Amino acid sequence: MSLVPADSAFLDALAAQLPPDTLRAAEPRHLEEPRGRWQGHAAAIALPRSAEEVATIVRACSEARVALLPYGGGTGLVGGQLVPKDGGAAPLLISLERMRAIRAVHPEENVLIAEAGAILTEVQDAAAEAGRLFPLSLASEGSARIGGLLATNAGGVNVLRYGNARDLCLGLEAVLPSGEVWHGLRRLRKDNTGYDLRNLLIGAEGTLGVITAASLRLFARPAATGTALLVVEDPAAALSLLARARDRMGEAVSAFEIMSRTGYDFLAETLPEVRQPFDTKPEWSVLIEVGLPQGLDPATALEELFAEALEAGLVSDGLIAQSDAQAQDFWQVRERIPEANRMIGAVSSHDISVPLGAIPEFIPEGIARLKRIGEFRVNCFGHVGDGNLHYNVFPAPGRSRADHDAERDDIKRVLHDLVHEMGGSVSAEHGIGRLKVDDLERYQDPAKLAAMRAIKDALDPGGIMNPGAVLRAR
């Protein structure tokens, strides 16, 4: 039995079960995705105000066999947020933008309860107002919503210390494909009562249910924060530096990002307003941030680390931020590289991870294998402390991305094969969506893939929830 489009009879019947103005026409923004690969279509968008209304919508879709697609902030990079026009019947979108309340903050418990439609910065701000930290932080934090961040198990720059979105969630309220509301908003650190449904929904990209609210972990704000940009010999030296930093400061190392010379070049070329921190652009450099307990001065701690690393031949130069403004300048370098990349125009972008120990081999081997295809520039940067690199391939100077259209599939295959050989992941933080369904089928362990299919069929026998994302629609 295949899915049917949400027609006007279905929409009228559903609208009659809901308060006025819950169903609307989808806006153009709901049918696009940031990289412009696809154009979506939708019969309508539902804007419910409660989990019970979500349940009503899910039940109606289930009975009528209409596809339901949870739409978060629309910032996903793998097409999980739309059904392409040629990719299946027109779905009903569901956005929880009317459910964006911070339901409760428990600073003494380090817990915050947010509805799924809350924007990430709103959650960060509510935590800060209570004197606490919600550490999830990424480029799209001004528009990404909690429901989508959890559904995609978002990463970002603080994973090294605080983990992915998964690690920041204590409990969920969600509507399962059966139309039942799971009231799982627990505020517990320990709860061994049955299967881990929470982590199953987190990262399932809306294919196993609709997250409506979450119980989130907060943290004490570090007493003092320090930031440095250090020039390292190569990626191997960067990893040795990280190990030494952790031996000295443990989990206090909260970010450790690598940048290559190409990143600095792209910034100079496209965004001259970004201050270049070094007179000579370094081949490899790392941005390190530490958040330390009371009694330690971050600048001193970073100076001592620098002195030790200099002695060991791991670093050759470095800048330790002497003010918040300088720290922000350093972060600008790191955070605006994606913008510079877009202006240069990548042939192909890869969000991959490999075991930390494999990074020094992976980076040059990737370049060597690409050379067999053609002449490219590679901008490799990112969360090296997590083994997560954004490995982006650009045309050689004087050529455009269009010149390489025919090679895009080969580039992907070569790089993903290499990642797979090294025990890595072809989607470190962006998820599968619709873009990487083929990759998942090619690289994922067959036993796990079969288990995923069995779980999907068991929880969503009608296949209504975000069909075609993660697993191929049936």
Add this chain to the structure above:
Amino acid sequence: MSLVPADSAFLDALAAQLPPDTLRAAEPRHLEEPRGRWQGHAAAIALPRSAEEVATIVRACSEARVALLPYGGGTGLVGGQLVPKDGGAAPLLISLERMRAIRAVHPEENVLIAEAGAILTEVQDAAAEAGRLFPLSLASEGSARIGGLLATNAGGVNVLRYGNARDLCLGLEAVLPSGEVWHGLRRLRKDNTGYDLRNLLIGAEGTLGVITAASLRLFARPAATGTALLVVEDPAAALSLLARARDRMGEAVSAFEIMSRTGYDFLAETLPEVRQPFDTKPEWSVLIEVGLPQGLDPATALEELFAEALEAGLVSDGLIAQSDAQAQDFWQVRERIPEANRMIGAVSSHDISVPLGAIPEFIPEGIARLKRIGEFRVNCFGHVGDGNLHYNVFPAPGRSRADHDAERDDIKRVLHDLVHEMGGSVSAEHGIGRLKVDDLERYQDPAKLAAMRAIKDALDPGGIMNPGAVLRAR
């Protein structure tokens, strides 16, 4: 179709597919559990040497509809490790005690790969030899095995800082009920390629597959560790003290355990060799351990915390360990309370958690409600920083546990109802096993329970994996 006993024809046919001496008669130790509630039975025990042999065993059981029960270190407290004689057909046990290798240690990645039969202390030692920390630590660490620790999502004394077993696992190798080997031993910090099968198997108590190896997270060893025993006014003061400690030291607070006067009394009565740290036994006290970065002296940090808490009226007395020996003395007080409890003889033991903010209300309210049933002594102690209390009920002096046999069910019901009202969990760290199947059905959210059943039926349609644990056998 119900399960059948593993008869001699089945065992002979299976033995023929395996190396000699893989199947044996179960020993008495395999048919007991620590609290002596049940006596198990088994047709035999399989002692495989590889994941492939485990797969052969799983397939044979699946085809013959024979129950298969993964047996770890046998230390579980809820009967997950045995099928009682009156609780179903005689199963085949499977123990991975021959698969106890540390397959690899990657100190530079903070990763260790252990087979499921490795004893926890062996993993701790291998990490220490590499200059790293594997932080999982609990009373049974000398006999508990990694497979069982993961299958039950074990907790222990370092959860506050490092999380449960779940949080310490990066990847699994496991045999699924289909008999397929899932090769999921990844060493990645970020991997968003599909549903979270790892966390589904972790905590499933052997009902969804047999874990054969795990990729585990290691940590830098804290540069210096400090321990203190502080006398607090009441549990509310303990929680305020914890919040202040975290504001000062963040995640460096690695353990925060509460003890009541009853614990000290029980120790004095049954284990006089345990040194009593205070001249007057405190009504409430906490053991705090901190592991600090380089540059901070733990004794000084704890003295400053004590001074601040004294000023705020949260603590009235305290001891800061001046040596490792003294720190061990403090830990002895905490860690030998369970032994003292056993010697006194509990009427009823409860491994519960509630939201941190509910603890100050929960403790006296539990005592008040118990008073309506009868006269009891309560020893409430444990991982208060995690909201996890071991809330154990004892006869009044002069009476024995047998005097209260008729009240045991009422006690459990009263306490678990209270926990549930407060948004807590009736099994914080011990799991469901066979002991708490009724509790799970009573207190778990119906939508989650239905999803659990659907997942179990989808992954293990024959119901062979540890039948009767977590979910009722069909």
